[in-house]
Amino acid sequence: MDVDLQLRVESLLARYVHALDDDRLEEWPDFFVEKGLYRITTVENFEQKLPLSIILADSRAMLRDRVSALRHANIYEAQRYRHLVSSTLVEWLGAHSVRAISNFHVARIMHTGETVLFASGRYLDRIRLDGGAAQFEERIVVLDSRNVDTLLAIPL
Amino acid sequence: MDVDLQLRVESLLARYVHALDDDRLEEWPDFFVEKGLYRITTVENFEQKLPLSIILADSRAMLRDRVSALRHANIYEAQRYRHLVSSTLVEWLGAHSVRAISNFHVARIMHTGETVLFASGRYLDRIRLDGGAAQFEERIVVLDSRNVDTLLAIPL
Amino acid sequence: MDVDLQLRVESLLARYVHALDDDRLEEWPDFFVEKGLYRITTVENFEQKLPLSIILADSRAMLRDRVSALRHANIYEAQRYRHLVSSTLVEWLGAHSVRAISNFHVARIMHTGETVLFASGRYLDRIRLDGGAAQFEERIVVLDSRNVDTLLAIPL
Numbered sequence: 001m002d003v004d005l006q007l008r009v010e011s012l013l014a015r016y017v018h019a020l021d022d023d024r025l026e027e028w029p030d031f032f033v034e035k036g037l038y039r040i041t042t043v044e045n046f047e048q049k050l051p052l053s054i055i056l057a058d059s060r061a062m063l064r065d066r067v068s069a070l071r072h073a074n075i076y077e078a079q080r081y082r083h084l085v086s087s088t089l090v091e092w093l094g095a096h097s098v099r100a101i102s103n104f105h106v107a108r109i110m111h112t113g114e115t116v117l118f119a120s121g122r123y124l125d126r127i128r129l130d131g132g133a134a135q136f137e138e139r140i141v142v143l144d145s146r147n148v149d150t151l152l153a154i155p156l
Numbered sequence: 157m158d159v160d161l162q163l164r165v166e167s168l169l170a171r172y173v174h175a176l177d178d179d180r181l182e183e184w185p186d187f188f189v190e191k192g193l194y195r196i197t198t199v200e201n202f203e204q205k206l207p208l209s210i211i212l213a214d215s216r217a218m219l220r221d222r223v224s225a226l227r228h229a230n231i232y233e234a235q236r237y238r239h240l241v242s243s244t245l246v247e248w249l250g251a252h253s254v255r256a257i258s259n260f261h262v263a264r265i266m267h268t269g270e271t272v273l274f275a276s277g278r279y280l281d282r283i284r285l286d287g288g289a290a291q292f293e294e295r296i297v298v299l300d301s302r303n304v305d306t307l308l309a310i311p312l
Numbered sequence: 313m314d315v316d317l318q319l320r321v322e323s324l325l326a327r328y329v330h331a332l333d334d335d336r337l338e339e340w341p342d343f344f345v346e347k348g349l350y351r352i353t354t355v356e357n358f359e360q361k362l363p364l365s366i367i368l369a370d371s372r373a374m375l376r377d378r379v380s381a382l383r384h385a386n387i388y389e390a391q392r393y394r395h396l397v398s399s400t401l402v403e404w405l406g407a408h409s410v411r412a413i414s415n416f417h418v419a420r421i422m423h424t425g426e427t428v429l430f431a432s433g434r435y436l437d438r439i440r441l442d443g444g445a446a447q448f449e450e451r452i453v454v455l456d457s458r459n460v461d462t463l464l465a466i467p468l
Contacts (some may be wrong), residue, residue, distance in 0.1 A: 001167070003159050007313050014399035018413065022432075043236070074251075080355070080456050084261075084398045084417050086240045087170035090391035101238065105240050105263055105396075107417055107432040113459030117273050120238035120263040127452050144236050147269030157323070158317050199392070242396045243326035257330065261396050261419055273429050274395040276419040278333075292367075302393050303425030 003110065009090045009100050009127060012134040018081035020155055021086075022033055024118075025070060029063035030135075033128055037138040038063060040156060042146045043121065054143070070154070078111040081118070081154055092125065100125040106156060119156060120144045158246075160248065165256050165283060168290040170213055173239035176311055181226060185219035186291075189284055194219060194295040196312060198302045199277065209310075210299070226310070230233045234267040237274070237310055253293065256281040262312060275312060276300045314402075321402045321439060324446040329395035332467055337382060340467055341375035342447075345440055349450040350375060352456050352468060354458045355433070365450070367467075382466070390423040391428070391465055405438065409449065412437040418468060431468060432456045 006114040012031070017068055032038060040054040057063050088105045108118035126138040141156045168187070175183045188194060196211040243259040257280055264274035282294040297312045309312050324343070331339045344350065352367040369375050400414040413436055420430035438450040454468045 001163050003163055003315050004313050006163055006167075007315055008316055011313070011318075011401065017400065017415065021415065033323050044157050045340050082415055082417065082456055084240050084242075084396050084415055086242055086396075086398055089167065089170050089174065103173065103177065103238055103240055103259065105238065106419065107429055107456070109432065109456040115429055115432055115457050115458040115459075117263055117271055120265060120271055137216050143263040144238055144263070145269040145271050147271075157316050157319050159319055162319055162323075165419055182324055240396050240398075240399055243329050245323070245326050245330065259329065259333065259396055261394065261417065273427055276421060276427055298422040300419070301392055302429050303427075307408040 005092075005098065005129075006088070006090050008116070008129065008134055008149075010088055011097060011137075012127065013088060013100070013102060013123070015087050017085060021081055021083055023080075025067045025155070029060040032063060032136045032139070034060050036060060036063075037140075037154075038138050040141040042143050042148075044146060045113065046140075046142045054148075057146070065091060066155070079154070080109040080128050081156075082109065083156075084106040085123070096128060096130040098129060100127055104156075118146050131132050158224075161254065161285075162244070162246055163242070163249075164285065164290055165254060166244055166291075167285065169241050169244060169256070169258060169279070169281075173226045173241060177236065177238055179236075181223045181311070185216040187294045188216050189296070191306060192215050192216060192292050193296075194229040194292070196299065198299050198304075200302060205216050210304075222311070232251075236265040237312075238263040238265065239297070239312075240305060243303070252284060252286040254283050254285060254297075256283055260312075316403075317410065317441075318400070318402050318439065321410060321448055322400055324439065325397050325400060325414060325435070325437075326414070329397060333392065333394055335392075337379045337467070338373055338381060341372040344372050344375060344448045344451070348371050348372060348375075348448050349452075350448070350467075351451070352453040354455050354460075356458060358452075358454045363381065366460075369421075378467070391466070392421040393468075394419040394421065395468075397435070408440060408442040410439050410441060416468075421438050433468075 016031050045052045084105045085102050090100045093099050097153040107113050121143040124140040128137050148150045174177045180262045183222050194207050194213045199207050241258050247282045249255050262275040265271050277299040280296040284293050336456050350369045351365050353365050357364045378452050385393050396417045404413045405411050418431040421427050433455040436452040440447050
């Protein structure tokens with residue numbers, strides 16, 4: 001059991017969700033390496049290996065563009081997310097890279113106060129762990145439900 | 157604080173829920189020792205020490221039978237589960253056996269995409285930890301609600 | 313990565329939620345230091361630094377009074393809570409004190425069996441870690457929704 005590795009990965013995952021849930025979206029791209037891949041897809045698409053994505057970005061620059069769009073367009077109704085993450089499994093892929101799989105539930109809280117279980121699914125991550133801070137090389141968000149896409153405003 | 161023990165137990169619990177949520181039900185019996193006990197009950201029955209169970213199996217063979225029944229009968233509507241597990245407390249029971257208590261929430265996602273908080277409760281586990289892989293000697297699933305039983309198809 | 317610290321804090325948080333979810337409310341005040349602060353507020357109040365609280369107690373004695381009131385008044389409908397906690401970030405504040413931030417979801421289960429995602433938010437904790445057991449010097453529960461207050465009966 002590589003205790004230190006497990007907790008370093010869990011710490012990255014925790015810092016990520018707190019940045020989103022606290023609406024510190026400008027920090028979001030920095031959780032990825034420069035050429036990092038971020039993709040949201042559904043479990044149906046993922047299992048059938050369909051290339052369809054709800055969101056796809058393959059660089060930090062694209063993630064920054066997305067944050068700008070969210071900040072300026074601001075067309076979505078005021079809402080908050082609250083992520084819960086558990087059951088993280090970690091394994092080495094190479095000397096400086098690990099694979100991590102986690103489950104998540106996300107609550108959405110509308111400005112009216114209404115709370116719903118908005119999304120559930122898995123995070124499939126490839127994480128770079130070299131001398132510096134741990135960062136995502138790839139984060140694939142596999143949603144359990146195909147009903148979520150039209151509602152997606154904030155990153156998951 | 158026995159860090160290594162804590163994370164070994166959490167790893168077993170994580171591998172278990174990923175097997176279920178990924179529909180790898182055939183792997184489910186192997187999380188138990190040969191004469192392992194698996195029981196789903198409600199908190200009312202559990203607190204009153206009633207022997208009533210929603211599901212009861214006392215061997216890996218019975219769990220395999222249950223998987224076969226689920227695979228062949230297949231009468232339930234297509235659905236997925238997504239388990240979140242937290243707050244795991246672990247203590248030694250003997251040289252090769254530990255007690256673990258955890259909380260869980262389970263989301264159910266119907267093929268229509270509808271997501272609901274389906275079940276909540278506690279896992280009360282006795283886990284064998286000897287030279288080999290950690291396995292459940294006993295896993296008692298205590299549901300908070302008595303309304304769940306008629307809906308139970310996939311294991312929890 | 314201070315592995316031992318992380319798991320000591322997670323253990324405190326786990327013992328706390330099991331005490332509440334098991335209805336062992338009499339143990340609740342002992343999770344706090346004698347002059348411990350417990351506050352439930354909403355994210356709107358918290359972000360605007362408003363002093364408004366849904367619940368505020370600044371000593372173990374006040375927490376004991378609250379437990380007595382809950383036990384004797386008993387005006388609320390029979391219900392259970394099930395807490396999930398994740399994404400705990402820990403940092404030292406001083407030689408014997410740490411800051412911890414966590415996310416939570418709470419399910420409420422009515423005596424009819426109905427289960428809803430009742431509350432979500434963050435725990436903002438200051439925890440004393442000296443020779444003895446870890447205890448809360450301050451626990452601020454920041455709710456995401458302002459609709460929760462009229463329903464609050466059991467502590468969070």
